[in-house]
Amino acid sequence: MENGAAPTAKPVIVAIDGPSGTGKSSTSKAVAAQLGLSYLDTGAQYRAITWWMVTNGIDLEDPTAIAAVAGKPEIVSGTDPAAPAITVDGVDVAGPIRTQEVTSKVSAVSAVPEVRARITELQRSLAAAAANGIVVEGRDIGTTVLPDADLKIFLTASPEARAARRSGELKGADVAATREALIKRDAADSSRKTSPLAKAGDAVEVDTTELTLAQVIECVVTLVEEKRAGK
Ligand SMILES: Nc1ncnc2c1ncn2[C@@H]1O[C@H](COP(=O)(O)OP(=O)(O)O)[C@@H](O)[C@H]1O
Numbered sequence: 001m002e003n004g005a006a007p008t009a010k011p012v013i014v015a016i017d018g019p020s021g022t023g024k025s026s027t028s029k030a031v032a033a034q035l036g037l038s039y040l041d042t043g044a045q046y047r048a049i050t051w052w053m054v055t056n057g058i059d060l061e062d063p064t065a066i067a068a069v070a071g072k073p074e075i076v077s078g079t080d081p082a083a084p085a086i087t088v089d090g091v092d093v094a095g096p097i098r099t100q101e102v103t104s105k106v107s108a109v110s111a112v113p114e115v116r117a118r119i120t121e122l123q124r125s126l127a128a129a130a131a132n133g134i135v136v137e138g139r140d141i142g143t144t145v146l147p148d149a150d151l152k153i154f155l156t157a158s159p160e161a162r163a164a165r166r167s168g169e170l171k172g173a174d175v176a177a178t179r180e181a182l183i184k185r186d187a188a189d190s191s192r193k194t195s196p197l198a199k200a201g202d203a204v205e206v207d208t209t210e211l212t213l214a215q216v217i218e219c220v221v222t223l224v225e226e227k228r229a230g231k
């Protein structure tokens with residue numbers, strides 16, 4: 001049994017998408033823990049493959065060079081919301097994937113179709129293996145990875161709120177610079193050709209600008225419970 005929870009009638013698949021700093025990771029982890037579901041941070045997977053490319057000196061300005069090695073690193077993601085884990089070729093990269101360097105380069109790597117095909121396959125197999133169901137968060141989960149998800153949520157928040165949240169995390173980083181970096185990354189993620197950041201037509205949009213994290217979690221838990229009851 002996953003996460004020590006009692007088995008539910010049917011596995012429930014929840015897709016949570018949105019730009020950076022809207023609360024996807026915090027909300028997804030808490031919802032999964034509360035409901036006894038697995039949890040997958042797909043951004044961590046794109047960060048992990050980017051970390052491997054940086055570490056191995058791949059030219060990230062050359063999509064052909066990225067595509068040529070996209071199949072090389074072995075990326076393993078844990079799906080326990082209480083202890084999210086990620087390794088590349090057996091190395092724990094949970095810390096190194098959060099550096100400024102990886103954050104500034106991840107959009108170039110994640111735009112390459114060969115990278116997306118590889119990571120999408122991993123995501124689908126992890127979702128299929130989750131006995132109680134799973135909360136999967138990212139940019140293209142509702143549109144591309146799991147288009148048949150039981151529930152799709154698209155989180156938004158103003159750039160100012162998102163930058164303030166991220167600067168708080170980065171211990172006093174300049175809010176204006178953080179805001180510019182977020183906007184630049186959102187633009188790159190939204191404009192790429194292959195599965196861009198986008199709201200699925202059937203996703204429920206939740207603007208978290210004026211909501212506390214606890215309110216967002218409660219809102220999503222209620223939506224999941226309503227879906228489960230209707231099954
Ligand atoms: N509704 C909210 N109000 C205030 N802070 C929030 C809210 N949601 C998330 N946060 C905080 O903002 C930061 C970014 O949240 P995170 O879940 O990592 O966002 P994302 O995964 O969308 O990038 C975290 O420090 C988190 O605690």
Ligand SMILES: Nc1ccn([C@@H]2O[C@H](COP(=O)(O)OP(=O)(O)O)[C@@H](O)[C@H]2O)c(=O)n1
Nearest residue numbers: 020021042043044046106107110138139140
């Ligand atoms: N499903 C996903 C998830 C992330 N990504 C890429 O991975 C990057 C990092 O995602 P993340 O969720 O860790 O980013 P933050 O919200 O933590 O800033 C994004 O900027 C995208 O380039 C993606 O392309 N598709």
